Amino acid sequence: MTTTEGTIRLTTAQAVIRWLANQYIEIDGQQMQVCGGGFGIFGHGNVTCLGEALHGVRDALPLYRGQNEQSMGFAAAGYAKQWLRQRFMFCTASAGPGTANLLTAAGLAHANRLPMLMLCGDTFITRLPDPVLQQMENFNDPTFGVNDAFKPVSRYWDRICHPAQVIQSLPAALATMLDPADCGPAFIGLPQDVQGWTYDYPEEFFVKKVHRIRRQSPDLAEIEDALTALKGAERPMIIAGGGVQYSRAVKELTAFAEAHQIPVVETIAGRANMLATHPLNIGPIGVTGSDSANAVAERADVILAVGTRLQDFTTGSWTAFAKDAQIIGINAARHDAGKHMSLPVVGDAKLSLAALSVALDYTAPESWTGFARQQRAKWDAYVAENVAPGNRPNSYAQAIGVVNDLCDPRDRVVAAAGGLPAEVTANWRTLDIGTVDVEFGFSCMGYEIAGAWGARIAQAEQEPAQDTITFCGDGSYMMLNSDIYSSVLSRKKLIVLVLDNGGFAVINKLQNNTGNESFNNLIADCPTIPEPFGVDFVAHAASMGAEAEKVVNPAELAEAFKRAKASDKTYVIVMDVDPYEGWTTEGHAWWEVGTPHITDSDKVRRAHEDWESSRGKQRRGV
Numbered sequence: 001m002t003t004t005e006g007t008i009r010l011t012t013a014q015a016v017i018r019w020l021a022n023q024y025i026e027i028d029g030q031q032m033q034v035c036g037g038g039f040g041i042f043g044h045g046n047v048t049c050l051g052e053a054l055h056g057v058r059d060a061l062p063l064y065r066g067q068n069e070q071s072m073g074f075a076a077a078g079y080a081k082q083w084l085r086q087r088f089m090f091c092t093a094s095a096g097p098g099t100a101n102l103l104t105a106a107g108l109a110h111a112n113r114l115p116m117l118m119l120c121g122d123t124f125i126t127r128l129p130d131p132v133l134q135q136m137e138n139f140n141d142p143t144f145g146v147n148d149a150f151k152p153v154s155r156y157w158d159r160i161c162h163p164a165q166v167i168q169s170l171p172a173a174l175a176t177m178l179d180p181a182d183c184g185p186a187f188i189g190l191p192q193d194v195q196g197w198t199y200d201y202p203e204e205f206f207v208k209k210v211h212r213i214r215r216q217s218p219d220l221a222e223i224e225d226a227l228t229a230l231k232g233a234e235r236p237m238i239i240a241g242g243g244v245q246y247s248r249a250v251k252e253l254t255a256f257a258e259a260h261q262i263p264v265v266e267t268i269a270g271r272a273n274m275l276a277t278h279p280l281n282i283g284p285i286g287v288t289g290s291d292s293a294n295a296v297a298e299r300a301d302v303i304l305a306v307g308t309r310l311q312d313f314t315t316g317s318w319t320a321f322a323k324d325a326q327i328i329g330i331n332a333a334r335h336d337a338g339k340h341m342s343l344p345v346v347g348d349a350k351l352s353l354a355a356l357s358v359a360l361d362y363t364a365p366e367s368w369t370g371f372a373r374q375q376r377a378k379w380d381a382y383v384a385e386n387v388a389p390g391n392r393p394n395s396y397a398q399a400i401g402v403v404n405d406l407c408d409p410r411d412r413v414v415a416a417a418g419g420l421p422a423e424v425t426a427n428w429r430t431l432d433i434g435t436v437d438v439e440f441g442f443s444c445m446g447y448e449i450a451g452a453w454g455a456r457i458a459q460a461e462q463e464p465a466q467d468t469i470t471f472c473g474d475g476s477y478m479m480l481n482s483d484i485y486s487s488v489l490s491r492k493k494l495i496v497l498v499l500d501n502g503g504f505a506v507i508n509k510l511q512n513n514t515g516n517e518s519f520n521n522l523i524a525d526c527p528t529i530p531e532p533f534g535v536d537f538v539a540h541a542a543s544m545g546a547e548a549e550k551v552v553n554p555a556e557l558a559e560a561f562k563r564a565k566a567s568d569k570t571y572v573i574v575m576d577v578d579p580y581e582g583w584t585t586e587g588h589a590w591w592e593v594g595t596p597h598i599t600d601s602d603k604v605r606r607a608h609e610d611w612e613s614s615r616g617k618q619r620r621g622v
Contacts, residue, residue: 007200012163013053013190015201016119019170020090021060024210025178027086031210034174035117036079036087036458037062039072043094044133045121049195050092064457064490067482069093071450073105075483076116078447078454080109081437082412082462085246086213088115088177089454095121095192096134100146104444106153109185112242112269112441113309113333115177118154122147122189125161147189155184160191163199178213180246180332180348215247216332218347223355225343226304226328230360233302235368236262239285239314242269243307243331247349250433253306254278256357261364262304263372265293267314268425270307272436276429282372283379283587286320287313288422288440290587291382292375297321297589299371306330307349310339313440316589319617340619382586383427389554394575395582396423396471398554399499403469404429406561410463412437412455414470416447419506419583420499424471426584446480448472449496453483456492467495467565474500477537481544487570488545495564496546496572498537505579514595515607522579541572548572590614 003009010018025034040063042051054063066072069091076089093099099120109116123135123145131137138144151157156176158169173186230236244253250273257264257280265285266273274281283290285297297303297320305327308314315321318340329342330352337344345352387401400423407413409431415424416439424438437455439447452470459468477498487494503522511521518525523532541548547569551557557575564571592615595608 003203004200006203008203008206009198009200011049011053011196011198012160012166013049013195014056015163015166015199016170016188016190017050017053017057017061018206019166021057022206022208023174024208025086026210026212032087033060034087034178034211035061036083036089036461037064038090038092039064039066039075040092041066041069041072041094041098043098043121045095045098045192046092046119046190046195047094049192050119050190054092064486067486068480069098069101070104071446071480071483073102073116073118074108074444074447074450074480075454075457077105077109077112077114077439078414078437078451079458080114080116082455082458084248084434085113085115085183087458088117090117090119092119093121095123096136096146100149103149103153106150106185106187108439108442108444108447110153110155112439113183114185115183116185117173117177118150118185118187120147120187120189122159122191124193125191126193147187150187153185154187155182156186158187159189160194163194163197167201167205174211178211180214180216181334215348215351216346218330218345218352218355222343222345223352223359226345226356227359229302229326229328229343230304230356231362233362234365235300236302236304236364237296237300238262238264239267239303239305239308240264240270240273241267241306241308244270244273244349245434247307247332249307249350249353250274252350252353252357256353259357260360260362261366261369263296263364263369265289265296267308268421268438268440271425271428271438272430272432272434274430275433276431279373280369282376284425285314286316287589287591288425288587289589290379290426292372292379294320294587294589295375296372301325303327304330305342306353309336311441312591317592318619319590319614321619323619379587383429386584387427393578393581394553395577396420396499397427397582397584399497399557399575399577400424400427400471402554402558403497403561404431406558406565407431407469408466410435410466412459412466412468414439414448414452414455414468416440416451416476417443417445418473418476418504419509420471420473422506423584426587445476448476449481449494450483452494452496453487453492456487456494457490460492467493469495469497471497471499473505474498474502474535474537475504478535481540484541484546484570484572485544493568494570495561496541496570498572498574499577500534500537500574501577501579502534503579508579509583510593513607514593514611515601515604537572537574546570546572548574550574552576590617592618
């Protein structure tokens with residue numbers, strides 16, 4: 001490393017890491033590094049140069065050793081969610097399969113609009129040693145490789161072909177990750193030779209810089225259009241999405257709803273925007289929602305959708321609302337604000353809600369608000385019965401009820417894919433704001449433990465006294481469990497609830513509900529398995545250093561959970577649940593599923609006809 005006047009000679013890798021370590025963000029008046037560190041698995045594509053650079057800043061940018069590249073990406077996503085997209089982690093992987101393993105995680109971050117930086121090895125830019133180990137050769141385009149597969153799942157993508165490029169590429173990547181509208185994963189391919197090449201960088205490039213996340217003011221004409229629609233509403237409703245939390249607009253949302261007495265329903269990503277006890281919180285909406293929210297949604301004439309991308313589990317594949325209902329979309333992203341012929345209000349949720357509230361002289365009719373509250377009371381009664389232990393088979397809902405009763409209000413709850421997102425969304429009663437992470441944007445099995453580990457790393461930076469609790473099915477556990485070991489190694493305690501129903505039970509339920517026979521989902525129903533047997537999850541978790549035990553019923557689960565809370569180590573509790581009984585049967589909106597139009601099975605044909613009978617309720621829009 002040499003310097004001349006105004007410049008410093010560094011390798012490309014050293015420049016990337018030095019610049020990253022000097023980027024800060026201001027959060028609530030406090031400055032901190034915008035990058036909290038990274039997750040890494042080294043290989044020949046990143047160890048010699050990027051590894052050398054990271055070693056030099058190992059205290060400033062802690063590097064957590066991953067066990068699986070996909071799970072590293074999930075952990076980075078969990079970290080970003082906990083920090084409300086204000087901070088992020090990087091992931092570094094070697095060229096070839098190491099980097100390719102990050103594709104699914106990039107898809108998850110893209111779908112959920114989460115910042116994550118991928119610093120990935122690439123083949124040699126000179127091509128002199130080609131073909132190299134782990135290189136995918138494209139016979140007709142030598143520039144086209146594995147890393148190009150990340151273009152559809154990245155908000156920003158670049159391949160560094162010369163050291164000087166990072167001067168432009170790194171600020172552009174960071175600007176994307178911090179932009180409320182374009183937020184998502186950034187991918188930077190680092191060819192193995194270019195990583196070690198040197199360049200005389202301007203010293204000012206590495207000066208500490210403090211960033212702030214932009215708040216875009218809404219257009220006044222769009223506010224006026226929204227006001228006109230709201231003033232004419234007889235049955236208004238608010239859909240609160242995950243963007244409410246990312247905008248730090250929870251107080252504004254609550255104040256707006258209270259000032260105008262408008263019922264609020266929550267999306268899956270928007271769970272924990274309001275406490276369960278708030279009188280205007282009418283419950284979760286949609287396919288995995290509540291009877292209360294869906295009853296309000298189908299009657300609402302004006303729908304204020306705040307910070308939501310209106311995915312099909314929210315909209316019931318666009319059957320949850322009246323066809324003539326007017327949607328107003330408040331969103332920082334133009335793409336999301338105007339969906340389904342919404343009146344768009346493109347802007348920050350906090351600023352937009354404040355602007356609307358100041359100018360809105362309106363209160364929803366008491367008859368409408370009273371109806372919504374009555375529906376919520378009915379739903380609360382159903383949930384109370386659904387989660388209560390009793391003389392019946394063990395269920396997800398019962399396990400959720402036990403944890404809900406015993407956890408600390410600030411504990412973070414994590415779930416993903418399978419049956420647990422629906423069960424947590426429907427049955428969890430929010431104890432504090434921003435404490436629920438149900439990953440259903442990409443519906444990614446395997447996120448549960450890895451995402452919880454990333455959340456725990458972030459949570460320890462914020463409020464170390466609280467726990468991170470993850471609900472995990474046996475199918476997801478088998479898919480990706482290695483971050484139990486990661487959490488033990490890094491001393492980032494998790495409480496993992498493994499609810500074993502003998503396979504992929506929720507997909508088996510969908511299979512049965514569409515008239516099909518159970519096939520290849522439950523272990524017992526796989527024709528290629530001569531002698532089915534269960535996994536000893538307790539022994540497996542214990543082998544990775546966790547404390548672990550198995551319980552037989554919700555009462556034992558309650559006592560085990562108390563022991564888990566008291567422990568200072570990752571704690572795994574296993575309980576068998578019934579694959580057929582105990583599912584939450586209420587609260588579901590229609591969901592479009594492709595079913596066979598012709599079949600030799602009468603059951604499948606009848607199910608297809610029944611499914612299609614609801615299609616007439618589907619809104620047509622763009």
